[in-house]
Amino acid sequence: MALACPAGTKGPIMNLFSDIRALVIDSLAAMQAEGALPAGLDMTNVAVEPPRDAAHGDMATNAAMVLAKPAGQNPRAIAEALAAKLAADPRIVTAEVAGPGFLNLRLTPAAWQGVVAAALAAGRDFGRSAMGRGVKVNVEFVSANPTGPMHVGHTRGAVFGDALAALLDFAGHEVTREYYINDAGAQVDVLARSAYERYREANGLSPEIREGLYPGDYLIPVGEALKAKYGTSLLDRHEGDWLAEVREFATAEMMAMIRADLALLGVKMDVFSSERAITASGRVEEAIATLRGMDLIYEGMLEAPKGKLPDDWEEREQTLFRSTAHGDDVDRPVKKSDGSWTYFAPDIAYHWDKVKRGYDQLIDILGADHGGYVKRLKAVVSALSAGRVPLEVKLIQMVKLYKNGEPFKMSKRAGTFVTLRDVVEQAGADVTRFVMLTRKNDAALDFDFDKVLEQSKDNPVFYVQYAHARVCSVIRKAAEAGIAADDTTLARADFARLSHEAELALARKIAEWPRLVEIAARGQEPHRIAFYLYELASELHGLWNRGNEETGLRFVQDGNIPASQAKIALARATAVVISAGLGILGVTPAEEMR
RNA sequence: GGCCCCGUAGCUCAGGGGAUAGAGCGACCGCCUCCUAAGCGGUAGGUCACAGGUUCGAAUCCUGUCGGGGCCGCCA
Numbered sequence: 047m048a049l050a051c052p053a054g055t056k057g058p059i060m061n062l063f064s065d066i067r068a069l070v071i072d073s074l075a076a077m078q079a080e081g082a083l084p085a086g087l088d089m090t091n092v093a094v095e096p097p098r099d100a101a102h103g104d105m106a107t108n109a110a111m112v113l114a115k116p117a118g119q120n121p122r123a124i125a126e127a128l129a130a131k132l133a134a135d136p137r138i139v140t141a142e143v144a145g146p147g148f149l150n151l152r153l154t155p156a157a158w159q160g161v162v163a164a165a166l167a168a169g170r171d172f173g174r175s176a177m178g179r180g181v182k183v184n185v186e187f188v189s190a191n192p193t194g195p196m197h198v199g200h201t202r203g204a205v206f207g208d209a210l211a212a213l214l215d216f217a218g219h220e221v222t223r224e225y226y227i228n229d230a231g232a233q234v235d236v237l238a239r240s241a242y243e244r245y246r247e248a249n250g251l252s253p254e255i256r257e258g259l260y261p262g263d264y265l266i267p268v269g270e271a272l273k274a275k276y277g278t279s280l281l282d283r284h285e286g287d288w289l290a291e292v293r294e295f296a297t298a299e300m301m302a303m304i305r306a307d308l309a310l311l312g313v314k315m316d317v318f319s320s321e322r323a324i325t326a327s328g329r330v331e332e333a334i335a336t337l338r339g340m341d342l343i344y345e346g347m348l349e350a351p352k353g354k355l356p357d358d359w360e361e362r363e364q365t366l367f368r369s370t371a372h373g374d375d376v377d378r379p380v381k382k383s384d385g386s387w388t389y390f391a392p393d394i395a396y397h398w399d400k401v402k403r404g405y406d407q408l409i410d411i412l413g414a415d416h417g418g419y420v421k422r423l424k425a426v427v428s429a430l431s432a433g434r435v436p437l438e439v440k441l442i443q444m445v446k447l448y449k450n451g452e453p454f455k456m457s458k459r460a461g462t463f464v465t466l467r468d469v470v471e472q473a474g475a476d477v478t479r480f481v482m483l484t485r486k487n488d489a490a491l492d493f494d495f496d497k498v499l500e501q502s503k504d505n506p507v508f509y510v511q512y513a514h515a516r517v518c519s520v521i522r523k524a525a526e527a528g529i530a531a532d533d534t535t536l537a538r539a540d541f542a543r544l545s546h547e548a549e550l551a552l553a554r555k556i557a558e559w560p561r562l563v564e565i566a567a568r569g570q571e572p573h574r575i576a577f578y579l580y581e582l583a584s585e586l587h588g589l590w591n592r593g594n595e596e597t598g599l600r601f602v603q604d605g606n607i608p609a610s611q612a613k614i615a616l617a618r619a620t621a622v623v624i625s626a627g628l629g630i631l632g633v634t635p636a637e638e639m640r
Numbered sequence: 641g642g643c644c645c646c647g648u649a650g651c652u653c654a655g656g657g658g659a660u661a662g663a664g665c666g667a668c669c670g671c672c673u674c675c676u677a678a679g680c681g682g683u684a685g686g687u688c689a690c691a692g693g694u695u696c697g698a699a700u701c702c703u704g705u706c707g708g709g710g711c712c713g714c715c716a
Contacts, residue, residue, distance in 0.1 A: 145659045231716055351712055352641035382714045389716050417644045418711040488645055512678055523675050577654060591680035602675055
């Protein structure tokens, strides 16, 4: 008696691990109904996972150990009873109790062959999850100041944010990618003054790049563009006459440059929000007034920070946000001594704006140097959403550059400013993205120019792309041998022929993909995708090489079309998962390596 | 002084309550008349910084210590 529809399976996009977990939970519920287990047990910690050691089986559950104490029973006794129930399922071959109460399961080859079929049927959608269905998430990232080109640090944030957004999308969330343009602070006035000097230069005058101005060459074309637009009409005028116009012009030029940089990396934003637009519309005052209405804004004194005191510290009364009411360590000023807003004030308005746009979750991706800023941002969102919207801040740790094995200091002044464009033009977007995503966001990243530029086997991206290219090569060979190997044909292959242990091992790895997507999305950890792809590629390379010795394991079987198609289907399913995974990382799957 | 991140093999790093802790690089030994050797198999290499605590069970959670990095009103 076959199960009409095994629990947890939704159409072709299956997750065998959650299916078997559902079976375990059902079996435990049956035991409760029979009185073998007490009612009302908390099952949330019951897990079904691949065991660390493959010798233990295909899957393992900790159910008996988790439930032993609340049920007041011996874990091994629970495991024995559960094993008897599970063994009745047609997908389960053996269920053995081991160690302190683990239950090790072995599944039928048909179960694993079914995964290959499901992967081919779903294509690149295999592994898509409904986990985030109905959840609107805003991912704000990059948000580099519009005062110059993006550098390597921005690059890591851009790549991480883009991949995280893609991952959440794959896990079913409704995702918005957003860039916050800091086009209202003092830094854009500095930009305007710097551009003005380049404008003077374009008009044949010698520029005065004073201390504190931006000296970069990238402003020279901006100066020329200003000359083209304004001729000599802005020369010898007071700053007040040209500042606003030049600021707007230069900011727009910088944003065009940043958009071009992002395009180079393959990053596309859905929304650009302007700090100036928010400020000009009076929303800062509105936000502060709202907080004041909640008694979260007050006039008061801050204690001097302990330890190293700023030279010009003086205690004085100022306008403060009571962020301590929402988890911060101290209250935070929203006004400077001259009465103008601090940087924080427009950020309050901006985050309120995001809350009002109806997101269920906000994610900010910031550089690690903004670590001291996290608690106050969370406090703002907590206060202005009445605790409804969680804000997650992902801090991106430093990128440490190495060249010739030596640490490489970046300095605008010394002209050793390494831009995103430098990196991408030399290493390529694929390598840059993969390397930067093969590390979790909260660990510092060593970026070794030699290794990245070398494009050698040290680069895991090539290893993964090579696996994909090998599959493409097999399919080309099959076509030459007159074997139909299009996806439609492969989807109807005789999967029961995939009976060799080495082939089933690859199918098991493919089966982990939907589970891994959910784990990575839940933890907001795109690096897990990169590591998984590496492991999956390794399985494929291993199987490939076994084909050298055991010709029966080669994908193309001379004179045996059904066998070839089954084996090619396995290879193709692997490639489909690699392609989907690389798609999340924003890396191109290679058709061939040249 | 306070806050955040990190400390796992010689090096670079995964794993973040579960069984005998993993991978790459480097070292050593093997594998191309055979679908791309940019690949594969194997050997060697560990006090999971340290000390307490919680737990049936801790590299993983909690507290503290040490070491490295980042940050701490009037920059953004």
